[in-house]
Amino acid sequence: MKLRIEKMIYGGAGLARAEGKAVFVPFALPGETVEARVSEEKRGYATAEIEAVTEASAERVPATCRYFGACGGCQYQHANYAAQVEMKRAILRETLERARIREIPEIAAVTSEPFGYRNRLRLHVQRDPFALCYKRRNSNVNLPVKECPIAAPVLQRAMAKLHGEGEGSGLAEWARSIELFTNEDESALLVALWTERDAGDAKRALTATWPKLRGLLPEVAGAGAFSVERRPRASRLLASVGEESLRYRVGEHVYRVSLGSFFQASRFALESLVQLAVGGEGGGRAWDLYAGVGLFSVPLAEKFNEVTAVEVAASSVRDLRENLRGVGQEHRSLVVAAEASAFLQRAVEQREAAPDLVVVDPPRDGLGAGVTSLLGKLRPPRITYVSCDPSTLSRDLAALLESGYRLGTVHLVDLFPQTFHLETVAHLTLG
Helix, strand or coil, X not given: CXXXXXXXXXXXXXXXXXXXXXXXXXXXXXXXXXXXXXXXXXXXXXXEEXXXXXECCCCECCCCCCCECCECCCCCCCECHHHHXXXXXXXXXXXXXXXXXXXXXXXXXXXXXXXXXXXXXXXXXXXXXXXXXXXXXXXXXXXXXXXXXXXXXXXXXXXXXXXXXXXXXXXXXXXXXXXXXXXXXXXXXXXXXXXXXXHHHHHHHHHHHHHHHHHHCCCEEEEEEEECCCCHHHCCEEEEEECCEXXXXXXXXEEEEECCCCCCCECCCHHHHHHHHHCCCCEEEEEEECCCCCCCHHHHHCCEEEEEEEECCHHHHHHHHHHHCCCCCCCEEEEEECCXXXXXXXXXXXXXXXXXXXXXXXXXXXXXXXXXXXHHHHCCCEEEEEECCHHHHHHHHHXXXXXXXXXXXXXXXXXXXXXXXXXXXXXXXXX
16 A cells, blocks of 8 residues: 655654555655555554565664664664654653643653763573574564664673674573663673573573683673563572672762663763752752662752652662762752662651652553552652653653642653654653
8 A cells, every 4th residue: 555654753763654554664764755554453543564665764874783673673764863863852742742641842862872872771581593583573583683773882782792703602592682781880790690590590500601701892880690480570699790780970979780670771971860850959848759779869968957759669769878878968858778669658648748749650550540649649749750651651641640749840851762662851841
């Protein structure tokens, strides 16, 4: 069929219409005319694959990566970077509008280097023939890869080295997947490996593999073996060798990030993200919910008399405590190891006074009705919402606005160029 692309939608596809039905077309651009074939038909929509671009957008460019289109990691490499940012801005605004949010402010965009930005890569280990793999788009089929242009140079060198000589390391005999994580200046690497073996076997295998890893990757500081679980968050650290953490600088602050701890996967624009979230804040008390290792808690502890950081993941809690130790010594910092919802529920039940500021940085599922309701009952004067998903952000903002909050500034922070992912920082005030 011949299709005219109207706009981009969240997830990376272009939207067209055929006989009144929505058709989603990956790797198209707004304004283009394409010849496409339907690959999936549903009652309310269809998905189509491009056969030919008959009228190309002026924003279309050749993809940098040779795996683009086959790999499921990037969606926007066929658009120049300025166009990518504008597409994301339009998607964010439309998503907010669909949630019936009124008086949306101008959405300012913070951009970053479009390639070489990822500080963390996770790859599947293929045994026969040995290869490091991503997954093919829309499938669970391995795609062997030798390079990844959005990765930091040290990670690309590590990929190439492991691809060429990794078979002799014995990785494929026991590891299902491997994650490479580097710090901001690429001076150190942590390697995480996932295995189905028990703790004893995992320790022996890791100990045997460690000297070979060090020989292949001169920057490697430590490695850990984790259990393969159906729920990724249930994965356990079974064994480790070398260092269990590395130091990661963001602006003026240095964070300890351990094996298994969450940290933003982009090397660039993180300082801008922190400044947008907490840079202009200060006062008596602040709460940082979903605190991770303390990306926002640490600068907050220098600006507020009292900071409470709430995090549930055990490894992140340990790092959080370490990172807050000694920061703003004249101030008070408290780490609470709990789910954000449970922490807020206790605060409501105990009729605790609301802090001056609440910072929330939830996972992709967002806050949800429970947390937004509790925030509405506590009524802190200011809320800063850092989001990685515009749909759940819009849902949660609508609920908070219904509770009496007003939407102030909204910033799009492009931590992940070439992909459909976007980060948002939204500031809300009461009344």
